[in-house]
Each structure stands twice: as structure tokens, then as C-alpha cells.
Amino acid sequence: MxxxxxxxxxxxxxxxxxxxxxxxxxxxxxxxxxxxxxxxxDIRFVDTLDAMIYDAKVRLFMPRVTDQRIAILDIDEKSLAELGRWPWDRARMAELVNALFGRERIAVLGFDMVFAEPDASSGLAVLDELARGALANDADYRHALAQLAPRLDYDQRFADALAGHPVVLGYYFSNQDASSGAIPAPLMSASAFGTHPFTLFDWTSYGGNLPALQKAARRAGCFNPVIDFDGSVRRVPLVTAYRDGVFGALSLEVIRALYGDATITPLFDDPADPAAPLSGLALATPRGVRVIPVDANGAALVPYRGVAGSFPYYSIADVLARRIPAGALAGKIVLVGTTAPGLMDQRTAPVGEVYPGVEVNANLVSGMLDDAIRFQPPxxxxxxxxxxxxxxxxxxxxxxxxxxxxxxxxxxxxxxxxxxxxxxxxxxxxxxxxxxxxxxxxxxxxxxxxxxxxxVEARAKRHFAALFGQYVPPELVEEMSRHPEDYSMAGRRAELTVLFCDVLGFTAIAETLEPEALARLMNEYLGTMTKVIRAHRGTLDKYIGDAIMGFWGAPVDDPDHARHALAAALGMRAALVELNRTLTAHGWPTLWVGIGINTGPMTVGDMGSSVRKAYTVMGDAVNVAARLEGLTRRFDIDIIVGEATREQAPDVVFREIDRVRVKGRAAPIAVFEPQSSRQNTDELARWHAALSHYRAREWDEAQALLDALATQYPERQLYALYRKRIDALRGVELPEDWDCVSAFDTK
Structure with a gap:
């Protein structure tokens, strides 16, 4: 062959x-x-992507229907306003429990909270101390106290209200502090798992309720969620280990109470195999055995029904005042929780960044009722x-x-x-x-x-995209990648133009919005302003809260950096008008900004530490720009630029505002306001004439011009400011070398 x-x-x-x-x-x-x-x-990126995919599936398949079988009694702002700050006295809690089981005829009551401290609000302890001390020999006092004590023992009144009813208290496990309070007997012994792998979450301590309350209620469930690596709650352990016992979660105990303290038995993927993993919990009910799927840690995926508010909420104040419709709670499972600011038991969930913790438990109860808990098979x-x-x-x-x-x-x-x-x-x-x-x-x-x-072939372009892509527009990255040898992130000295933009009155705006709405508003604002900066070849430096910092002239040289920065500022002013229309349509407050621009020598490059670095600028010219942004509030002008910027933009019309001495800088500078093409040239001429008279100490001439301008343009606060200055300076003997400079000693 x-x-x-x-x-x-x-x-x-x-x-x-x-x-x-x-x-x-x-x-x-x-x-x-x-x-x-x-x-x-573990590969964290893969875990993150898995979490994102899971969250998307939850949002896609959640029923988005309110579950009327479960009601949440809310310790909300209304309740705090009517009933006083939390915690309320236990007598009021006893009143609530009696009303729920007596008047409202609820099925089960669960508390997503811990009653760990004795209630001393009635003053009974003080009265007892008097009976043992100064009034020990006063028989009438001791007799009266004996008659009054049962009414003033608020903890006992609460315990009496709990006794005999299907009530589930809350508690938590921990691995840090010593145990406190009391918890119920274990749901089952650890021996119930036999020789199968025992991988439940294990704890070393707990925070329980007052022993008298726990004894009266008998039932209690822990409310420890599983906080994933990204802070989100996707699972909750339905059973967890402590010492030699296995304890149930609040949601599971509520279901057990609904079915008359139903028994729980662990199920395994293959009962004949001693190494088979835990796959579920068998719940014995009057209608037969129901299987609740759990993972190897005894945790269940939370079957979120929708965004926050997927269950009817009732203010506790309304319940106690009988302002809810008759029969609204009859036969329902009721969970007591809080959404009041300062008391908020908030979680991050796949369906919302801010999600009430009590509603996490409500979703689990709802899912167990419907056999709707999804699970990860072994x-x-x-x-x-x-x-x-x-x-x-x-x-x-x-x-x-x-x-x-x-x-x-x-x-x-x-x-x-x-x-x-x-x-x-x-x-x-x-x-x-x-x-x-x-x-x-x-x-x-x-x-x-x-x-x-x-x-392999486009390594230089990818290198620059990684280094500068987060700072500069894509077209500049493309331009840089053509000649990579000309660019570096190393620090260097250059004349650049820097811009600071800040929202005026942001603190007041933030106080009026919910966190989620505030985040959406800021995303709209920062996104809009950033697009304008990048559209004018600007480099985005950083976000400082609600403030934006950008600069021009680096990393790509730009001879017209001052003009481009001015164009960006005017573009941001125009974009803000359109943005405010959008914000108003959402019912959000409108925004107004102050912008400071300055040109000068500064250091630019990759700066920071071994932990974190950023491509940024530093120097006196940068500090001056930040101070100019602060002056926008003083003069009620949205854009203020420094003298060096004005000199590099001779084709732009400016209004000179003042000569100022800012904090941290001895030398005074002139500051200007750029004008749009529609600016009234006659107004500008009269203003500059008034400014000249002012600096020449010709008060009457300056005042006459300012009065006329203020009458014609009452919205411009600059004229009123200078009129006040003239009023203050009249009659004052000024030194011969008075330089007309206004000093500002704050940022």
C-alpha cells in the first residue's frame, strides 16, 4: 500500500x-x-448574572394580583402620629390583639418584631418600690396598689391577650451576642434528619421575647432572611438549626398555626439513600400532606407576588379607631409590621430596591398556601x-x-x-x-x-477604551486610539478649563421624595447633563452627590477648551428646561443648577491610591471653579465664569458681575455671566455703566441706573443686590485704595 x-x-x-x-x-x-x-x-460575575436572570424571571412571572387572604397591619406614620412614638405600651398591644380576635375575627396573627424589653411605661415599678419603701406601712396604699396592679402590669395584660389565640411572635438568631429573652420549643430534633446531610443554617445565640409573652403565645418564628452577595433577599430559611433543635421561620409557623399546629417532617430526594439531599418539608394538614420545597440549607425561594403593596395594608391607628370597613379582616391571616421612616424594616428584593420586610414573610405565607414556591432541584x-x-x-x-x-x-x-x-x-x-x-x-x-x-489586531483601541471610555466620549477614544503613543494617564501640567455643576436646594428636594423616586430623578438629571458635557467634547471627571465635575483639554488636546466648556454650560441650561418638563410630568420637583467655570494651569492625570484611582484634575484653578459655582447662589445667576475663561472666548458676550476674593485665595478675580444671543444689548450697556459708576463711588448715578433696570427687569436679583450695597455704602468713609472687591469667606 x-x-x-x-x-x-x-x-x-x-x-x-x-x-x-x-x-x-x-x-x-x-x-x-x-x-x-x-x-x-465561585465566580462572582457568574453569580451576579445568575441573580439578575433570576430576578428578571421573578418579575416576568409574578402574578401582580393582591392576595386578600393576608393583611398587613402597618405601624405607619399615621399610627405614630395618633398613638405616639414606638414602642407603644403593651396595654395598647393587648387592646389590638383583643380587637383583632374579638371584633375582627381574624384567623392567625403574626408579629414581624420582637418584644424583648419589659414595659415600664405604666409606672408600676415605681409604685412597687414605694410599697416596699416609704409607704411600706401604709395599708391603704398597699391595698389600693394591689387593686391597681393588674391594670398597670402591661406585659401581663399583653400576655393574657395572646393566650389561647393562634398568635406567632417573632424572634431572630445570631452568631454574635449572648442570647436574650425566650424562644419556643424546637420544631423538631436534629435527629429527625437521620444520617442525611445536615446543612441547615446554624446559629449560636438568639434574641427572643419576654418569657411571659413567649409562654402565653407558645408559638414563635424566626425572621432571619438570607442576604445574598448583592444585598438582595431571594431566600428565607424555613427551618434553621440551633444546638440540637430545628426551629421554624415566622412564615412557616404562621402556616402551622393556621392548620392547628400542623406537624413538619423533612423530606429527602431519595429516602432510600442516606446521602440524599434535603428537598422539602412535609406539612400535615386536615386536607392531607402538603410539600413545601426547600434547598439544602432548608431555605425557600420567596415567591414574590409583585412590587411592594401586593397585600392589603391597614394602619393600626385605623384598626384601633374602628375606621376600617366591617369584616375587612375577618378570617384573614394578619401580619404586624412597620413601614414608618426610622422604623422601616426594609429589604432589597428582586422586585424592588426598597421592600418591606414584613411583606417578604407575607409572600412566603401566600406561596405556601398556593403551593407556589419555586425551588432549585437537587x-x-x-x-x-x-x-x-x-x-x-x-x-x-x-x-x-x-x-x-x-x-x-x-x-x-x-x-x-x-x-x-x-x-x-x-x-x-x-x-x-x-x-x-x-x-x-x-x-x-x-x-x-x-x-x-x-x-489581537485592535489591542491599542481596546486599551484606550478601557482607560478613558468612562471619562470621554467614544469619538475621542476613537481619535486617541489612532495615535496611542501620544497619550498617557500619567500626571502632567496643562492649561485646561474645568466646570462644576450643582443642584440648588438639593437637600430640600431629597427630603420630599421617597428613595426610589429620588434615585430615578437623579438618574434622569445626571444622565441628561452628562450627555451635554460629552456632546461638547468634555471629559467627565466625577459625580459628587448631586454635583457634576467635568473638564476640557485633556486627555485630547483642545485649543478651544474654554469655548467648548461655555457651550456645554449653555447647553446644560437649555437641556434643563426640557428636563424640567419631564420631571413635572412625573410629579417631581423641578431642578435649578449653579455652574462655575474657570480656566487655568492645573495637574491632570491618574491620581489616587493603590486601592482606587481616577483620571482627574487638581490645582488652584480647579478650586476657583468650585468657588465660582458656589457664588451662583449669592448672585442668583446660574452660570458664572472666571476672567481667564472669558479672555479665551472673545466671540461670546459676557456680563461682568463683580470682582471677588474667594475662600482660600488672596488675589481677587473678576467674574462674568455668559449671555445668550438673544440678550438685550441695551440692558447690558446700562448695567455696565451702572457698574462703572458704582466702582467710581458715584452712588446717585449708579442707583438711578439700577432703579431703572430693576423696574424693567424685576426678576434679576443682581440689580437688587447692588442697590442694597449702595445703601450700605452711602455715608461710609471708604479708604482711598478701596478696590471694590467683594470677599466671600465660605465655599
Whole structure:
């Protein structure tokens, strides 16, 4: 048999040489993500993406229907205004409990709070001390106290109200402090788990209720959520371990109380296998056994029904004052919680950044009633890893990468199939399977294979996009990438123009808005202003609360940096008018800003520490710009620029405002207001004439011009300011070298 010609063997070697590095990189990506999927280690980015996908699915499938079976009694601002600050005396709490079970005929009552401290508000302790001391021999006093004591023992009155009713108190576990108060007997012994893996959350201490209250109520549940790495609450342990016992969550205990203290038994994925993981809790009810799915930690995914307010809320003040409709609470599960500022038990949830903690428990109760708690099946990790390997190996070795259109189509179909299968599993039978690793593998392999050459050839452009992309507009990054040797983030000295913009009266605005609304408003404002800065070739330095700092002339040289900064300021003024129309349509307050601009030598570059750095500017000219922004409030003018900026923009019309000496700087500077093209030139001429008379101490002439201007333009506070100055200076003997400079010693 003859040897195969060399020409037939060369393609294999050529393919190996050409694709070996790409295959190796693809396999490395695949193995790294498979290790994460099998929980061999954590990749935070993948966890973050999984959390985002899960949150999106929750929002997509949440029913958005109010559950009328559960009501939340709210310690809200109205209740605090009518009943006094929290905590209220236990006599009032006893009144509430009696009203709920007597008049309102509720089914179960749960408290999302702890009654840890004795109530001394009645003064009974003081009266007892007198009976043992100064009035020990006063029989009438002791007799009267004996008659009065039961009414003044508020804790006992509360305990009496709790006794005999299906009430669940709240408590919490901890790993820090010593235990306090009392908690109920364990739901079950740790031995109930037999030889199966015991991976429940374990604690070393607790914060419970007063023993008398716990004894009277008998039932209590812990309200420790699982706070994920991003601060969000997606799971709550329904069972948790403490010493040799297993204790139930508040929501689970409420369900148990509803069914007459129903028993709970752990279920395992394979009862015949001692190593089988925990998969659920069996709840024995009069209608049969209900299975509540939980994960290996005994935690359940919270089945959020919607955004905050998915359950009817009633103010406790209205309940006590009988202002709620008759029968509104009859037969309902009632949870007591708070939304009052300062008392807010707020959480971050997949359906809202600010979410009432009591409503987390309400969602769990609702989900258990409807058998609607989704869960991550025990085989989820294996399923994800298997799908990852099959799809990944196919993409690495079988995908038609030499035909980009076909490879893109196949990749799109694969991604669509993964998303569709995940949504179907989440909807029915309610499986929550992490798919971020699989999606990332498909996308990463696609990007790797389709753009391998691009990543090698366009290294300089990517380098500059990473360094400067967050600061400057994309077109400037593109320009810089053409000559990368000319740019650096190292510090250097240059003449630049810097701008500061701040919202006037922001503190008052913030106090009128809820946190979520304030965040949305600020995002609208900062986004709009940033677009204007970048549209005029500005470099965004930073956000300082509600303030914005930008500069012109670096990293890309700009001979017209002063003019571009002025154009940006005028553009921000115009954009604010449009933005305020949008804010008004949302029912939000309108915004007004002050802008300070200054030009001068400053240091620009990457500055900071080993922990954090930023591309920024520093120097005296920067400090002056910040002071000029502060002066906008003093003169009631929205844009103020320094003299150096004005000199570099001779084609712009300016109004000179004053000569000032700002804090931290001895030398005075002239400050100006840029004018629009529609500015009345006659008004400007008369103003400058008045300013000249003022500086020449010709008070009458200056006053006459200012009076006329103020009459014609009453909205301009500058004229009124100078009239007040003249009134103050009349009759004052000024020194010969008076320089007309106004000193401002605050920022």
C-alpha cells in the first residue's frame, strides 16, 4: 500500500496550528465555567448574572394580583402620629390583639418584631418600690396598689391577650451576642434528619421575647432572611438549626398555626439513600400532606407576588379607631409590621430596591398556601454542567466558524433554546436552574471564535477604551486610539478649563421624595447633563452627590477648551428646561443648577491610591471653579465664569458681575455671566455703566441706573443686590485704595 500523499495530511496540521490556541482558550473557558456550575468554586460575575436572570424571571412571572387572604397591619406614620412614638405600651398591644380576635375575627396573627424589653411605661415599678419603701406601712396604699396592679402590669395584660389565640411572635438568631429573652420549643430534633446531610443554617445565640409573652403565645418564628452577595433577599430559611433543635421561620409557623399546629417532617430526594439531599418539608394538614420545597440549607425561594403593596395594608391607628370597613379582616391571616421612616424594616428584593420586610414573610405565607414556591432541584448543578459541556464542545469543535453567518444563526438558535427551556422550567414545574454559566459559555465561545483576530489586531483601541471610555466620549477614544503613543494617564501640567455643576436646594428636594423616586430623578438629571458635557467634547471627571465635575483639554488636546466648556454650560441650561418638563410630568420637583467655570494651569492625570484611582484634575484653578459655582447662589445667576475663561472666548458676550476674593485665595478675580444671543444689548450697556459708576463711588448715578433696570427687569436679583450695597455704602468713609472687591469667606 502506498503512503498517503503529504498534501492530504497537511490540512490537519494546518488546522491544528491555526486553531490550537483558539481550542485551548475555548476549553479553558468551558472548564472554568463547569467548575463554577458544580460549586467547586465561585465566580462572582457568574453569580451576579445568575441573580439578575433570576430576578428578571421573578418579575416576568409574578402574578401582580393582591392576595386578600393576608393583611398587613402597618405601624405607619399615621399610627405614630395618633398613638405616639414606638414602642407603644403593651396595654395598647393587648387592646389590638383583643380587637383583632374579638371584633375582627381574624384567623392567625403574626408579629414581624420582637418584644424583648419589659414595659415600664405604666409606672408600676415605681409604685412597687414605694410599697416596699416609704409607704411600706401604709395599708391603704398597699391595698389600693394591689387593686391597681393588674391594670398597670402591661406585659401581663399583653400576655393574657395572646393566650389561647393562634398568635406567632417573632424572634431572630445570631452568631454574635449572648442570647436574650425566650424562644419556643424546637420544631423538631436534629435527629429527625437521620444520617442525611445536615446543612441547615446554624446559629449560636438568639434574641427572643419576654418569657411571659413567649409562654402565653407558645408559638414563635424566626425572621432571619438570607442576604445574598448583592444585598438582595431571594431566600428565607424555613427551618434553621440551633444546638440540637430545628426551629421554624415566622412564615412557616404562621402556616402551622393556621392548620392547628400542623406537624413538619423533612423530606429527602431519595429516602432510600442516606446521602440524599434535603428537598422539602412535609406539612400535615386536615386536607392531607402538603410539600413545601426547600434547598439544602432548608431555605425557600420567596415567591414574590409583585412590587411592594401586593397585600392589603391597614394602619393600626385605623384598626384601633374602628375606621376600617366591617369584616375587612375577618378570617384573614394578619401580619404586624412597620413601614414608618426610622422604623422601616426594609429589604432589597428582586422586585424592588426598597421592600418591606414584613411583606417578604407575607409572600412566603401566600406561596405556601398556593403551593407556589419555586425551588432549585437537587440535580440542577449536574444538569447545568452536562448542558454546558455538550453545548460547549459542539461549539468548539463542530460549529461552522468559517461561515460567520451560519455560525451566528446556530448560536442565536442555541441561545433561544436555552432561554425558552429555562423559562418553561421556571413556569412549570417551578424549577429555578442557574443558566448563567451556560449562557456565558455560548456567548464567550462565540465572541472568542468570531473576533479572535480583532482582539489581537485592535489591542491599542481596546486599551484606550478601557482607560478613558468612562471619562470621554467614544469619538475621542476613537481619535486617541489612532495615535496611542501620544497619550498617557500619567500626571502632567496643562492649561485646561474645568466646570462644576450643582443642584440648588438639593437637600430640600431629597427630603420630599421617597428613595426610589429620588434615585430615578437623579438618574434622569445626571444622565441628561452628562450627555451635554460629552456632546461638547468634555471629559467627565466625577459625580459628587448631586454635583457634576467635568473638564476640557485633556486627555485630547483642545485649543478651544474654554469655548467648548461655555457651550456645554449653555447647553446644560437649555437641556434643563426640557428636563424640567419631564420631571413635572412625573410629579417631581423641578431642578435649578449653579455652574462655575474657570480656566487655568492645573495637574491632570491618574491620581489616587493603590486601592482606587481616577483620571482627574487638581490645582488652584480647579478650586476657583468650585468657588465660582458656589457664588451662583449669592448672585442668583446660574452660570458664572472666571476672567481667564472669558479672555479665551472673545466671540461670546459676557456680563461682568463683580470682582471677588474667594475662600482660600488672596488675589481677587473678576467674574462674568455668559449671555445668550438673544440678550438685550441695551440692558447690558446700562448695567455696565451702572457698574462703572458704582466702582467710581458715584452712588446717585449708579442707583438711578439700577432703579431703572430693576423696574424693567424685576426678576434679576443682581440689580437688587447692588442697590442694597449702595445703601450700605452711602455715608461710609471708604479708604482711598478701596478696590471694590467683594470677599466671600465660605465655599
Amino acid at each position: 502506498s503512503r498517503r500523499p503529504r498534501a492530504h495530511r497537511e490540512p490537519v496540521a494546518f488546522v491544528m496550528k491555526r486553531s490550537g490556541a483558539r481550542w485551548a482558550a475555548g476549553l479553558a473557558i468551558l472548564l472554568a465555567l463547569a467548575g463554577h456550575a458544580l460549586s467547586r468554586y 440535580f440542577a448543578a449536574t444538569l447545568q454542567a452536562l448542558a454546558l459541556l455538550l453545548a460547549g464542545l459542539a461549539m468548539i469543535f463542530l460549529w461552522p466558524w468559517r461561515l460567520p453567518a451560519r455560525a451566528t444563526l446556530f448560536t442565536a438558535i442555541l441561545l433561544g433554546a436555552i432561554v425558552a427551556a429555562d423559562l418553561l422550567a421556571f413556569a412549570r414545574p417551578g424549577w429555578s436552574i442557574p443558566v448563567a454559566s451556560l449562557l456565558l459559555a455560548v456567548l464567550a465561545l462565540y465572541v472568542l471564535n468570531m473576533s479572535y483576530g480583532y482582539f
